Amino acid sequence: MSTQVTTGLQVRRSVQLTIDDQSVTVAEGETILSACRTMGKEIPTLCYGDTITPKNACRVCMVEVEGSRVLVPSCSRKVEPGMVVRTDTERTDHSRKLVLELLGSSVDLSLTKNVARWNTEYGSEPTRFGKPAAPTNHRDEATTGHHHVADGSSVSNVLQPVKIDNELYIRDYSKCIMCYQCVDACGEQWQNTFAIGVAGRGFDIRISTEFNVDLTDSACVYCGNCIQVCPTGALMFTSEHNMRDAGTWKEEEQTQTDTICPYCGVGCALTLHVQDNEIVKVSSPSDHSVTHGNLCIKGRFGFQHVQNRAE
């Protein structure tokens, strides 16, 4: 009987480096972030997700690497032998503080995990840039390369009305930090539907369907893989959105149970989020070899048949 494990396993060499004066050995191909995590060091991350190639767009995970003129994104920089890394210097702390302030002053981070704690830890005060400008519903009409010159009386932000154009999920781009994960999940990295892209440029950059059409007119197939990767609550099940609006969303009372999708024979892993014996949301474990966190419309939203109960 064979004892061979799965195919394609390659032997990876190990790499020794120094992080905050401690020597650490990790496998070749690991990132500075993963090396830090194996040491039990917390590096804040916002745009990083474990199923998507790091975009290193948020720049909150920056560390100092000896020999590098600028700071280095730990989420994507691969370890190198002899690398000397510092994760908690004045420069890294300043950088994190400012990134949290820049995002906090322009985006609604109320549902982004850990932000309140990090704000305290790094002394971030997002309000110190000034009075926030009023929400606008014109962000989708921006002219590339042009803006109304700021007069400095208020602080620009991305606050805007919630987009509700279908029964299954909502898009609240006031909460969007432009991590690109939804676009990558919808696009080449997973779903390959490309219903949404990044449009515009600079501060007018936004997640958009072509010409900002409603999802129902777009290529969207409602797999919800964008919701799965969204780190800020900008993309959300309608069920969760409505419960939050009604004040009945109680995450601390919810259970999460892993099971398998009841539809086709692929066998996708589901995590059922249950509150008061009701499935209120479905996610998928990101480390599962079948799904990698991805589902289709049936797996993601097709759970209602077990709870359309006669009153």
Next chain:
Amino acid sequence: MDLKVNSSVATRDERDAVDSVLGKPTQYTQGGQRFEQDLRVSRAGEALRNLRHMLLPTLHAVNDRIGWISRGSINYIAQQLDIAPAEIYGVASFYALFSTTERTMRQVHVCIDLACRAMGGLREDQLPEGTHPSPCLGTCERAPAVLVIEAGNPARHEVLAPATPVQITALAKGAWPDAEATVVSATPQVATDSKNLVLLGRIGKVDPLSISDYQEHGGFDALRKAMQLGATGVIDEVNASGLVGRGGAAFQTGRKWGAVAGQPAFPHYAICNADESEPGTFKDRVIMEGDPFALVEAMIIASFATGCEQGFIYLRGEYPRAIRNVQNAIDESTKHGFLGANILGSGFNFALSIVRGAGAYICGEETAIFNSIEGYRGEPRNKPPFPVEVGVFGKPTLVNNVETLVNVLSIVKDGGAAYAALGTEGSKGRKLFCLSGAVAKPGVYEVEFGITLRQLIELGGGMRNGSTLQAILLGGAAGGFVGPSDLDLPLTMEATRAAGSSLGSGVVMVLDQSVDMVDQLRRIAAFFRDESCGQCVPCRVGTVRQEEIVSRLAKGVQAQDIELLRELGTVMRDASICGLGQTANSAIDSAINKLKVFAQ
């Protein structure tokens, strides 16, 4: 892919425009007619995915013909290229020269940038109806400048400079500018010191459209010499010359060439970065307009030395005459066997084409160029991996600026040692400076490294009549200001670095007492806000906050705002992905610290 396009259909003109680049569709699924064979077979997959780099030229074709890019045309492009409409929309909406909303055929782009506003040009709030503001048009020697684009078949592009408000209003109402001033007007040295010029040596002497004229003036001699030296021999000479990149980053050219040549992965690509967009910079434009064959010859040599069989000149969309002249040079060179297969019987094959930019300063960043050429949004990539290993199309890529490349011609002809003997220890060879603003004879000046600011201004005829020097911007918006006390600063890499400034792309913009420095700083801040690609937080939000704070400071100086700016500058410099964000605060910082612009 399983494309979903909505019911909007391209007009006949839109289809024609797309087909002019991509050819008529050969399959029903790509938007063609439905024939018998379409009922039984269709082809998509890799064959169509390999066409992604055709997206940018196709968008240009529609924008040129129609004036804007409609849903119908995006649907048709989607079918032809098998790219989702949302992706195409994302690319189209990245570039300032494209529009995804309907607009008039006539677009009047009025430069409101640093040199033009310093020379009495209009500000954004003074523009006549029917015109709109533009970042620096790279015509600073004749400021203020206007670019007029008239969509049609063919589209017409023309620059008018200098342009008066009356002329601008006329353009908006349908007038068309007279022929542009000759290139030689941008090189005052040609009239007085012609024989000592090398980089500018042919400008004004040869017909830039004539390959025989070029050859009669030493054209392609360097290429012949290069073929004798062999690839390694050429790289040795470039190494010996001490040449460093003239685009701003000042990396050793020979080392870069050697690195690309040594890459085991193939093919290798060569890219000429001709996306000259740094405010105040116009030297590359002048070369491309006045001596375009020199750039083509230099590209052939660079590619020969580094083993590239395909090259791109990524040329700014706002440079219509440079595009025309370089395209002519490519066509003529191909016709005469300098491009194509088996060049000069050497067995070396090389194809060269222009990729026209579409209004994005960021695409001058060496990795953003790759994304733009490949048909993606022109966002910079993370480094490492570096372009010499993983560049355009994921292959080893040489990226050099126009000025860097044309320097190679004399290095190959006269030897690297001769070149290295010029200039200073830390800055070898010749340098082009873009002298603009309040001098008597603004233009591109070719000098040996080592002259001082004062000497350069004197070379430019000194200050304009009645002008008193207030400040000088070195290196453009991404560079820094110096004051009247710095006039004896040698214009070398080492001296400017020591003075906390930078030569950057060779901008020397002279501002006199009439210039409102606060207005200049607000424009710099606005420029970076407009041109940030938006990818990373420090730059995307940082440039906005910077503009807001500068505007606030303009109304009244508060100490905490100065401190906020300093903190912003630090995070942008430390944590931005690319050079744009990293330098977005440097000019403002120098104005505050050196010139004390916001001193209380």
Next chain:
Amino acid sequence: MVGLATVFGAGGGTSSYQEVETTDLIVMWGSNARNAHPIYFQHVLKGIHNGAKMYSVDPRRSETAQWADLWLGLNVGSDVALSNTIAREIIHAGLTNRSFIENSTSGFAEYAASVEEWTLEAGSKVTGVPGEAIRELAHALGNAKTAQICWTLGITEHHNGVDNVLSLINLALLCGHIGRPGAGLSPLRGQNNVQGGGDMGALPNKLPGFQDVEDDAARTKFENMWNVTIPSKNGWNLTQMFEAMEHGKMKSAFVIGENPAQSEADGAHATALLKNLDHLVVQDIFLTKTAELADVVLPGSASWCEADGTVTNSERRVQRVRKAITPPGNAHDDIQIILDLAALMGHSWKYDSSEHVWNELRSLSPMHFGMTYARLADLGGIQWPCFSEDTLEPSYLHGRLWAQKLEDRGRLAPFSVVIDSPPVEKTTPEFPLRLTTGRRLDSYNTGVQSGGFQSPLRMAETIDMSPEDAVSMGIVDGEIVRITSPRGTVDAPARIDDGLRPGLVFMTPHFPDEVDTNLLTIEAIDPKSGTAEFKAAAVRIDKISKSDIRVPVAGE
């Protein structure tokens, strides 16, 4: 499953999902996985982005076909003709894997002789696919280092579905695309536990773990454990059961979690037979059309969220399902219902949990022995076979065929001579259109589950037709038309789909209460698998006036 079991002795896909990500060539044959198996298709897309070429064989230019380097739009039911033609081309081009054929297969000469008549011209004539396209696919298969041949119901739901499968296995054997990493055969299962049902012995000829009912030693093992005598002859498959009902030989039925009144081809006939039974017990989570016919209905629980247990997916991965919510009202856990029934029949079965049942299975089925509940949880499921608690087997099956020594190769894989056999129901002047069926992305089977949620993508049932047919019949998009087959008539709105060619129309089984597509389909059964020819009926479309639109009654 029958085809794979016949050739290799194991009724399971031979590869793993991840192998399609690193293979050189992917052939999606009779499979619109993009819609019907979306997450499997994500693995396919990884493969494509990693440089694999993908070919799609499907009468419709489906969403899957739109991703293909080349789509081959064959005539419905001409799969054997196409695969035989490909085989002949591979043989004549010298692209076979000779050493593999010699060392690891049997029956090649006879097979080669049988495909000799299938020249590109002959194949093109029968399949409708240009010879050049057939040649291209043949050469791609012959030249690929590794290839994955994937199929779904487009292959199996034919009167000769098993032959179709065998014909694809032949292609894999010809080129040695089996038993190596990245090379293999991947049938995609239609339901989440079709594979598991077979694994657990819910087949008339198998005990759990694919042990043969007619194998005395295997039977004895189970008899000893269960202390009963197991019938020594194979039982009936579903088709045979319906036949038995028809002949009065089967008088009662216990149906668990199936809706045959709506899911069987020729639904009206199936309903009549079920009505005729002396006693019908249905255990389900809904009062389905079948349950409405029942004498006793036992409310069960939703196995995937109201109960604990295991299911097996298309890559033979056994995975845990878990109870997340409590079933409503009087609904009970299915295991409990069975235990209660046993108790009422005088047997005291003692199982205190699903794990208890599972551990008994492990003790009886060697291929499941290594799969403890704890390991299943830790490893995100385990693929069978898994013989011991501390090892895992390769992710692909039948590596033995490549063994150096003959004795390690086991039974050599036989080529099968398969004969082209067009659909049972020919199109005729009276029924000139070929109706084929399939799934849409957001719906599933008869809609019992997928009907529960609101989908922005959902269209009600339509009859999809080519633009050419719509024009020639004067039908506009959305117009309600009448579709008639020799068995029945339904009305449905027309939907114009340019993925269809003239003469080919398409419907789904998703909305039987509104449009009962299976009133049209033919009950032409593959005797080897018991699967009906859902993919090929002959129909006519008539324009009707508004007042004439009929509201169909299922089972009428």
